[in-house]
Amino acid sequence: MSIADIRATTVAVPLEAPLRHGHGAHWGRFVRTIVEIIDDEGRSGFGEMGGGGQSAEQSVLALLPYLKGHDPLQLEQLRWKIMNPTASLYNNRLQIHAAIEMACMDLAGKRLGVRACDLLGGAIREDIPFASYLFYRYFDENGTNGGETYPDELVAHAQELKDRHGFRTHKLKGGHFAPDHDIEVMRALAQAFPEDRLRLDPNGVWSVEESIRVSHALETLNNDYLEDPTWGLEGMRRVRDRTRIPTATNQVVVNFEQLSQSILHDNVDVVLLDTTFWGGLRQAHKAGIIMETFQYSAAVHSSGELGIQLASMLHLGAALPNLNFAADAHYHHLRDDVLLGGPMRYENGIIPLPKGPGLGIEVDRGKIEEFAENFRAQGGYAYDRDPGRQGWYARLPETRFADPTVKSAPRVYPATNTSGQV
DSSP states (O other), rough: EEEEEEEEEEEEEEEESOOEEEEEHHHHHEEEEEEEEETSSSSEEEHHHHEOOOHHHHHHTTTTTHTTTOOOOHHHHHHHHHHHHHHHHHSHHHHHHHHHHHHHHHHHHHHHBBGGGGGGTOOOOOOOEEEEEEEEOOOOSSSSSSOOHHHHHHHHHHHHHHHHHHHHHEEEEOOOSSSSHHHHHHHHHHHHTTTTTTEEOTTSSHHHHHHHHHHHHHTTTOEEEEEOSSSSHHHHHHHHHHHSSEEESSSSSSSSSHHHHHHTTOOOSEEEEOOTSSHHHHHHHHHHHHHHTTEEEEOOSSOOOOOOHHHHHHHHHHTTBBBOSSSSOOOBBSSSSTTTTTTTOOOOTEOOOOOOOTTSOBHHHHHHHHHHHHHHHOOOOOTTSSSTTOOOOSSSSSEEEEEEESSSOSSSOOSOOOOOOO
């Protein structure tokens, strides 16, 4: 078994409605690159990474000379061939490696008849719980989906997701409005779902002082953790020292050097591990094992996945001994997927670990081509720009001071076309 060819295809899969966040917006679709590794016997394994277009596809295809003839089971050699640290100074290949490694683990698992998690040491759970992922949303192109801005609207949206998928943990993507608006929404969620767990993630846009103020306002809620309230390891340490809510990050601990510093100096309580940000499923799992050694909890991060990456997240969650929190996923915001049979399904807030070999999923080539054509028709978008805020760009910290006479954002929606048509 050896690598014979590599393919890369950019797709754009529609969202139910555009998602707002502290650094910009998802403009009504997720743009992803599907990576296919083909072996010398014609078998295929699949991986996925964020972003796309000709430059992303060419970056993947340019690695074929490095990898042609490589045994997909030799995953440590693969890491060094692609992520040599000196070469990475000039060309950061982390996410490309992640997608290729994902595809190699899928391919090797199919060849051997074992699951991807078995290549990590096996599964210690077969069911992975997930949190709802609540966003302030713009309306879709028809004005029928989305539009959530105010506490009652977010509660209604959370209830609809709970009814449909069974979530018992609710995560708010904050940081888009003034902090007091997020506080109001979190309190409304706590009142509406007194038995459920809560978490807030403003993507690091607040100052340390504002983060501490918000954490004190929310300390009595049923919190899992406060995720990335501010930026930087030192900023996170200062917040952690002054709040009784556990702190978490997916932004400032994304490699092993940062992880060592965080553990040595108690910068953060929980690290959300991402199968692309960390450079692959094996690297994310290795980070989790290091954290377990020092009795830190891990969680599974979501970076806007389709079903291929979601499968890698399920295998990571299955193998992590210290997965003590429900995983994140944007997945329920998708209108469709590239998997045969459509999107994976939640039951009682849980997605079971796929049973088949490799990643345990089967792609629908017709869907890949459909969404590749959608990308060719619509193109990409700037994740760090917001179609509803002309001329805006993110600055850190970006604490927005609300008019003290107004308790929350004015009930007015942008007239700008926010459906993602660019």
